[in-house]
Amino acid sequence: MTPRLTLINRDYTRLWFGQAVSSVGDAVFSTTLVLWVATVLAKGEPWAPVAVSGVVVASSVAVLVIGPLAGVFVDRWDKRATMLRSEALRGALVAVLTAVTFLPADALPTGVWLALIYTTVLLLHAAGQFFSPARFAVLADLVTGDADRARAAGIGQATGETAWIIGPPLAAPLLFTAGLQWALLFNGLSYALSYVAIRSIGARERGTGSAGPSGAQQPAGRQQGGLRGEFTDGLRFFASSRFLVALLLLSVIGQFGVGALGTLNVFFATDNLHADAHLYGYLGMAMGVGGITGALGGGRVVQWLGARRTTWIGLLVSGVLLIAYSRQTGFLSGVALLFVFTVPLTLLNTAMSPLLLAAAPPDYRGRVMAVFYPVTRLASMLAAALSGWLAGSVLRDVGGSLGGLRFGPVDMIIAASGVIVLLAGVFAMAALPATEGAEETAEKTAGKAVSRPKTRPFAHGPRGGRLTRKRTDMPETETTNPEPEPHEREDIEVVAHADDEELSACVINRSNDL
Numbered sequence: 001m002t003p004r005l006t007l008i009n010r011d012y013t014r015l016w017f018g019q020a021v022s023s024v025g026d027a028v029f030s031t032t033l034v035l036w037v038a039t040v041l042a043k044g045e046p047w048a049p050v051a052v053s054g055v056v057v058a059s060s061v062a063v064l065v066i067g068p069l070a071g072v073f074v075d076r077w078d079k080r081a082t083m084l085r086s087e088a089l090r091g092a093l094v095a096v097l098t099a100v101t102f103l104p105a106d107a108l109p110t111g112v113w114l115a116l117i118y119t120t121v122l123l124l125h126a127a128g129q130f131f132s133p134a135r136f137a138v139l140a141d142l143v144t145g146d147a148d149r150a151r152a153a154g155i156g157q158a159t160g161e162t163a164w165i166i167g168p169p170l171a172a173p174l175l176f177t178a179g180l181q182w183a184l185l186f187n188g189l190s191y192a193l194s195y196v197a198i199r200s201i202g203a204r205e206r207g208t209g210s211a212g213p214s215g216a217q218q219p220a221g222r223q224q225g226g227l228r229g230e231f232t233d234g235l236r237f238f239a240s241s242r243f244l245v246a247l248l249l250l251s252v253i254g255q256f257g258v259g260a261l262g263t264l265n266v267f268f269a270t271d272n273l274h275a276d277a278h279l280y281g282y283l284g285m286a287m288g289v290g291g292i293t294g295a296l297g298g299g300r301v302v303q304w305l306g307a308r309r310t311t312w313i314g315l316l317v318s319g320v321l322l323i324a325y326s327r328q329t330g331f332l333s334g335v336a337l338l339f340v341f342t343v344p345l346t347l348l349n350t351a352m353s354p355l356l357l358a359a360a361p362p363d364y365r366g367r368v369m370a371v372f373y374p375v376t377r378l379a380s381m382l383a384a385a386l387s388g389w390l391a392g393s394v395l396r397d398v399g400g401s402l403g404g405l406r407f408g409p410v411d412m413i414i415a416a417s418g419v420i421v422l423l424a425g426v427f428a429m430a431a432l433p434a435t436e437g438a439e440e441t442a443e444k445t446a447g448k449a450v451s452r453p454k455t456r457p458f459a460h461g462p463r464g465g466r467l468t469r470k471r472t473d474m475p476e477t478e479t480t481n482p483e484p485e486p487h488e489r490e491d492i493e494v495v496a497h498a499d500d501e502e503l504s505a506c507v508i509n510r511s512n513d514l
Contacts, residue, residue, distance in 0.1 A: 007155060008142075008143055008148055008151060008152060008155075009142065009143070010202075011142050011201045011202055012139070012142045012143055012152060014197045014198070014200050014201050015135070015138065015139065015142060015197070015198065015201060016152075016155060016156070016159065017197045018087075018193070018194035018195075018196075018197030018198050019135075019156065019159060019194070020159045020162075020163070021190045021193045021194055021197070022087075022190050022191060022193075022194040023159060023160055023163035023164075023167075024163045024166055024167050024170075024190060025167075025186060025187035025188075025189070025190025025191065026163070026167070026187065026190075027163045027164050027166070027167020027168060027171070028167045028168075028170050028171045028174065028183060028186050028187055029094070029171075029183075029184065029186075029187035030055070030167075031167060031168040031171035031172070032171045032174065032175050032180065032183040032184065033055055033117060033121070034052055034055060035171065035172060035175055036175060036180055037051050037052050037055065037114070037117065038051075038052050040105055041105065041110050041113055041114065042110070051114060054114065054117075054118050055117065055118070055121055057118075058118040058119075058121040058122040058125070059121055059122070059125040060377065060381060061122060062121075062122050062123075062124075062125035062126040062128070062129060063125060063129065063373065063374055063377045064374050064377065064378060066125075066126040066129045067129040067370055067373060067374040067377075068231070068370045068371065068374055069227070069231065069370070070126075070129040070130045070133065070366070070370055071133050071231075071234060071366035071367035071368070071369060071370025071371070072227055072230045072231050072234065072366065072367060072370070073130065073366070074130055074133045074134050074137070074365075074366030074367075074370075075230070075234075075363065075364065075365065075366040075367055076230075077134075079134040079135075079137045079138050080134075080138060080198065080201065082130055082131070082134040083131055083134045083135055083138065083198050084195060084198055084199060085130075086127045086128065086130050086131035086134070087131070087191050087192075087194050087195040087198065088191075088195060089123075089127045090124050090127050090128070090131075090191050091188050091191035091192055091195065093120055093123050093124055093127075094120070094124070094184055094185075094187050094188040094191065095188050096120075097116065097117075097120045097184060098181050098184040098185050098188060100116060101180050101181050101184060102181055129370075132369065132373065133365060133366040133367075133369040133370060134366070136357075136365055136366075136369050137362070137365040137366065138201070139152065140357050140360075140362070140365065142201075146302060146303075146306075146307050146354040146358070147299055147302060147303040148299070149353060149354035149357055150298050150299045150301075150302035150303070150307065150310075150350050150351060150353060150354050151298070151299025151302075152299075152353075153295075153298060153299075153349065153350045153353035153354070154294075154295040154296055154297070154298035154299050154346075154350045155295070155296075156295075157291060157294075157295035157298075157346055157349060157350065158291070158292045158295035158296050161288045161291040161292045161295065162288075162292060164288065165285070165288050170186075171183055174186060230367070231367070233367075234364055234366075234367025234368070234370070234371065235367075235371065237364050237367070237368075238364075238367070238368060238371050241359060243355075243359045243432075244356075244359050244360070244368065244372075246428075246431040246432060247352065247355060247356055247359065247372075247432075248371070248372060248375060248376070249427070249431070250311075250315075250352075250424055250427060250428055250431070250432075251352070251372070251375075251376045251379070252375065252376060252379040253420060253421075253423065253424040253427065254315065254348075254420075254421060254424045255376055255379035255380045255383050256379060256382070256383045256386075256417075256420055257319070257322070257383075257417045257418065257419075257420035257421035257424060258318075258322075258345070258383070258417065258421065259379070259380050259382075259383025259384050259386075259387060259417075260383060260384070260386075260387035260413050260414060260416075260417040261322070261414060261417065262384060263383075263384045263387045263388050263391075264387055264388070264391055264410050264413060264414060265280075265283060266280055267391070267410050268326075268334075268410050268411065268414060269283055269331070269334070271408065271410060272328065272329060272334075272408070272410065272411050273328060273329065273330065273331045273334040274329065274330075274331065275331040275334075279331060282335055283334070283335060283338055286335045286336075286338045286339040286342070287338055287339070287342045289339060289342075290338070290339040290340065290341070290342030290343045290345075290346065291342050291343075291345075291346045293339075293342075293343050293346075294342060294343040294344065294345065294346030294347045294350070295346050295349075295350060297343075297347070298310075298346065298347050298349075298350025298351065299350070301347055301350075301351075302350060302351050302354065307351045307352070307354045307355050308351075308355065308428075308432045310347060310348065310350075310351035311348050311351045311352055311355065311428050311432060312425045312426075312428035312429045312432065313344070313348075313425075314344040314345065314347045314348025314351060314425075315348055315421055315422070315424045315425030315428055316422060316425035316426075317344040318341060318344045318345045318348065318418075318421050318425075319418045319419065319420075319421035319422030319423075319424070319425060320418070320422065321337060321340055321341040321344070321418075322341055322414065322415075322417060322418030322421055323415050323418035323419065323422075324337060324418075325337045325338060325341055325414065325418075326411045326412075326414040326415035326418060327411070327415070355432070356368075356372070387413050387417075390409070390413055391409045391410055391413055395409035395412065395413065396409055397409075398412065
């Protein structure tokens, strides 16, 4: 009988607890650094915005440069041990920064302080590039079945949204009353608690230890290929999977649609919704509450409609609502519509998570995420930059009215973004195979991607030699089963997040870490 306080299963609950504590710590840490740089180090300086943006740039460099290579090592190493080492390293980095900040702010030149902060953020996010795909692989072993995986994705997204509702309000009092050191120490302690939670996971029983599918044991052929060979092999596999490519294209299109909202929403609030700037935070709160609502209901919706159908319906509905939002002129209606818009957006993130898990075979999990996350992150950055450039230059003086409707540069860009999200929904309807066929396609692709010799050195079964796992009430075990009969196919679970952004980061970020 499942304990009352257990989410999905005991080990997933422990993994979730570590994520929850760490997410709140990260929210406090990020907010604290931004506040300290803006109000202390660069107070009153004209270059203060540039100094603050350096924190974002440092994290993005880690994702785009370290992320693609990290997947190769994650596929080689024991996943649980990788998570533990990443948390230990991040805790140590925060501890070092905390110790240095006991010095007075004027003890070091401002440039040295900024360099120290940027370096720490870069290294923290570099370690995170190893942690996230390792957690993705462990999560795939701990949770099976589309409904439970969608539920896990929803819980993860709701946890992330909640962390960013709780964390920033904690950061300011800690910084300005207790001091910078205690705000940073809060994050360091969160890494320690996350470490303990991950260490308590029954990895060997779940197959996430060294002997399991997420373990460090790799075939000799793979180990001798070298970093470049394994990285190329992962790219080849990803490119050969039409399903993974379709998911990636879907996410990139969605990012270009939604990315403009994060950049221009503050201007839309003041110019179109006629709201004071101090009310802008309520729009973020509406999106946060909508995200939590959609995330918590995502598992049931996926169970009802299926992952594929939920994905394209979520995109179509989100696109229509984003277009409707662009026509709002009142603050309360804008807040309400933004809340409603975020619900299906989060539902489609929840639905895409099990599709991605099903499409990534165990031996390629790290490299699949090492391709998927940096590309979507880059698309989000480009979308933000492009929308800002269009609103500030090309479309700056564009405006008018049509049929009694007033148009300006900001609302035109947001409306165009809604159209792009709609087109992504149409693309999803055509490009995503039926849910049942997706897993079979993933298995066949896994067989073709490394098809140099007909007999590969992997522990494979038939149909491209995939290890399969049957769902039973007993702990999961791996067997190389023969080709299942058609009536047995539903019992086969192809095992493969944010982060969360996973998938702690959302597949489609709504503003920028199941």
